[in-house]
Amino acid sequence: MGIFLWAVVAGVIINTLCAALFYYRIRSESCPPLEVPQQDAAVIVLSVRGLDPGLEPSITALLNQDFRDYSVLVVVDHKRDPAWTKLQEIKARLDFENRMKIVPLENRRLTCSLKCSALVQAAEMLPQKTRWVAFVDADVVTHKGWLADVLGPLVDPRVTVVTGNQWFEPPKPVSRGALLRSIWNAGALVPTVLLRHPWAGSMAVRYEDLVISSLIDDWKVSIVDDGPMAKFANQMGGKVIVNPSLLMVNREDCSWQFAMNWMARMLTWSRLYESTFPLTVLHALISVVLAIGVDLCLIWALLSLDASVILAAAGTLATAAVLSVIGYALVRNAVSNSLRRRNQKPLQPLPIDALGKIALLMGPVQLCYLVSCFRAIFAKVVTWRGVDYRILGKRVSLVDYQPWSKEEIADRRKSI
Numbered sequence: 285m286g287i288f289l290w291a292v293v294a295g296v297i298i299n300t301l302c303a304a305l306f307y308y309r310i311r312s313e314s315c316p317p318l319e320v321p322q323q324d325a326a327v328i329v330l331s332v333r334g335l336d337p338g339l340e341p342s343i344t345a346l347l348n349q350d351f352r353d354y355s356v357l358v359v360v361d362h363k364r365d366p367a368w369t370k371l372q373e374i375k376a377r378l379d380f381e382n383r384m385k386i387v388p389l390e391n392r393r394l395t396c397s398l399k400c401s402a403l404v405q406a407a408e409m410l411p412q413k414t415r416w417v418a419f420v421d422a423d424v425v426t427h428k429g430w431l432a433d434v435l436g437p438l439v440d441p442r443v444t445v446v447t448g449n450q451w452f453e454p455p456k457p458v459s460r461g462a463l464l465r466s467i468w469n470a471g472a473l474v475p476t477v478l479l480r481h482p483w484a485g486s487m488a489v490r491y492e493d494l495v496i497s498s499l500i501d502d503w504k505v506s507i508v509d510d511g512p513m514a515k516f517a518n519q520m521g522g523k524v525i526v527n528p529s530l531l532m533v534n535r536e537d538c539s540w541q542f543a544m545n546w547m548a549r550m551l552t553w554s555r556l557y558e559s560t561f562p563l564t565v566l567h568a569l570i571s572v573v574l575a576i577g578v579d580l581c582l583i584w585a586l587l588s589l590d591a592s593v594i595l596a597a598a599g600t601l602a603t604a605a606v607l608s609v610i611g612y613a614l615v616r617n618a619v620s621n622s623l624r625r626r627n628q629k630p631l632q633p634l635p636i637d638a639l640g641k642i643a644l645l646m647g648p649v650q651l652c653y654l655v656s657c658f659r660a661i662f663a664k665v666v667t668w669r670g671v672d673y674r675i676l677g678k679r680v681s682l683v684d685y686q687p688w689s690k691e692e693i694a695d696r697r698k699s700i
Contacts, residue, residue, distance in 0.1 A: 289581065289600045292574045296607045299471070303611035306474045310528045310618035324415035326354040326435060327491075331402035333361035333669050334688045334700045335370060336422040337536050343374050346420065347383055349431040356384040357409065359402035362687035363388050367422075393504060394682045398671060400503040407500050414491040419509070421485035423699065424450070424532045427626045433529040434488040444493060444522025445513055448486035448530020449473055451619040453631060455537050455697070458638065460645075462536075465543040467642060467649045470615045472550070480524045481558065482517075484510035486532050493520050507666070507673060507680040511557035531622040533631070536699040544652060546699075549668060551660035556678060565661070568654040575650050578604070605643040612642055669700065 328346055332339070346356050360368045371386050387409070393401045403419070410417065416435050420426060427433075437446045452469050454462035476483070487510065494500065497519050502512035517524050538546070555561045578600050585593035613634065620630040634642075665683065666673050672683040 286596070288574075288577055289596055292578050292600050293603055293607075295570065295574055296604045300607045300611040300614070302474050302478070303470075303614040306477060307614040307618045309478070310531070311621055313528050324353065325411070325413045326351060326416040326418060326431060327410055327414050328354060328356045328418045328420060328431065329403060329406045330356065330358045330420055330422060331361075331399045331406075332358055332367045332371070332422050333365060333398055335366045336700060337697055338425050338534075339367060339370060339422055340374055341425045342420075342422055343371065343384070344378060345426045345428075345430070347378055347381075348428060349426070350428045351431045354383065354431060357406050358384060358386045359389050359406050360386060361389050361398055361402070364687045364689075366688065392682065392685055395505045396503060396680065396682075397507045397509075397668065397673060398682070398685075400506050400509055403509050404500055404503050407494060407503075410491060410494075416488060417491050417494055418488040419484050419486075423534055423536065424485050426486075426532070427628055429626055430486070430530070433527055433626065434486060437525045437527060438488060438490055442522055443525050444489065444517040444520045445482050445524045446488045446530075447480075447482045447484075447510075447513075447524060447526055448532055449477055449483045449526070450485055450532050450534055451616070452534050452536075455535050458641065459537055459539070461538045461540040461543040463641060463645060464540060464649060464652065465538055465546060467612060467645055468543075468547055468653060470612050471653075473615055475560070477526050479560065480526055482510045482513035482524055484508070484513070486530045487513070489516075493522075505679055507556065507675075508553045511553060514557075528622055529626050531619045533619065533623070534699075537697050538699045542699060544656065545667070547652065547656040548659040548663070549666055551656050552663045552666055552675070555660050555663075556675075561660075565657045568650070568657045571650045572654045575604075575647050579647075605646060608646045609639055609643050613639075 330346070336342070343356075343358075358371060360371065362368070368386070368388070375384050375386060387405075389398065389402050390405060391401060392398060393404070396404075407417075416438060418431060418434050434446050434448070437443045450469070451473065452462065452466040454466050475481075493516075497516055499512060499516045502515065503509060506512055514524065551561075551564065554564060558564075578597055581593065582597035582601065585597050616631060616634070623630045664675055666675060670688060671685060674681040674683050
């Protein structure tokens with residue numbers, strides 16, 4: 285039993301050390317400033333389906349970038365989508381320099397997601413003078429220097445893809461669903477950044493690379509836009525760079541059920557596109573076995589009234605909880621440092637009661653993690669923004685398309 289308890293502590297220490305490595309990398313790494321002339325045209329591409337809570341702040345920020353020659357191309361799923369009217373209103377009110385072009389999605393391919401169909405259409409609409417192409421999600425609110433930050437590393441010919449990642453900061457008052465998503469994402473963020481997995485929510489490539497590569501064709505048969513990006517980088521003989529200034533903060537709320545479905549969907553994408561997915565499942569399985577094992581040890585000790593075992597098991601649980609919270613805090617502090625780096629207000633320090641909630645949720649999050657892994661393994665149909673996609677090996681098929689309707693909008697503060 286002693287060996288088992290030591291194994292539990294060792295496992296948590298390894299996770300915490302990985303979080304510390306993440307913290308060190310974000311704090312120490314830097315990307316070069318933008319050195320190309322700003323008359324080199326850049327296009328920001330955005331795909332929209334549904335009215336995201338942060339859509340107006342997102343568009344407002346995109347229209348106010350510190351960059352001279354750029355435009356914003358928004359592909360909306362349907363003219364009946366509530367986002368279409370909202371975008372037209374924002375453009376009329378804020379687009380003083382006529383930077384933004386809003387178009388409906390014309391060709392909804394059955395062999396890929398609606399988002400990938402939108403990106404293919406956008407790529408085919410890009411003007412020939414385009415030098416850089418940046419991609420951003422509708423739930424991302426960028427800073428004024430975002431476009432310069434996402435394009436800057438591309439001045440190095442050895443760099444093919446520049447990317448960031450996303451942090452979920454639970455709103456106040458804190459809901460269980462938002463906290464579940466934040467805790468799990470904090471753990472997933474560490475290997476994602478350390479292994480340099482691309483995230484299309486904040487990403488950029490060269491226009492010429494986009495045109496001569498197979499990326500557009502790959503999007504035509506892909507469920508997610510960042511899935512083929514590693515292949516794209518390899519094809520172009522370049523590397524993926526994670527810019528520490530591109531850790532974007534999402535402050536939306538969500539329910540527990542939404543968070544569970546979101547986790548399963550993220551892990552399904554991992555299963556389809558990442559060779560490390562088996563290691564992810566193994567990590568989830570070992571984590572749950574160790575957590576349940578400690579609980580069983582404590583229960584057995586309490587029933588047998590063995591004081592030494594009670595002390596050892598309780599101490600192991602407490603140590604694991606404290607180290608897990610430290611790991612979460614390290615990742616969160618790294619994100620806060622990213623905000624400072626771009627002259628934005630950092631995240632507020634976590635209050636004691638929030639730390640306690642995080643510690644208590646660590647066990648349930650591990651169990652949800654494993655459940656989501658198995659859901660991903662056996663997933664045959666995935667629902668994403670109200671549309672079903674059938675998984676066919678490495679391919680997907682759009683099952684039944686319906687435009688997003690206003691009736692589907694319940695709480696404008698929550699993720700969709």
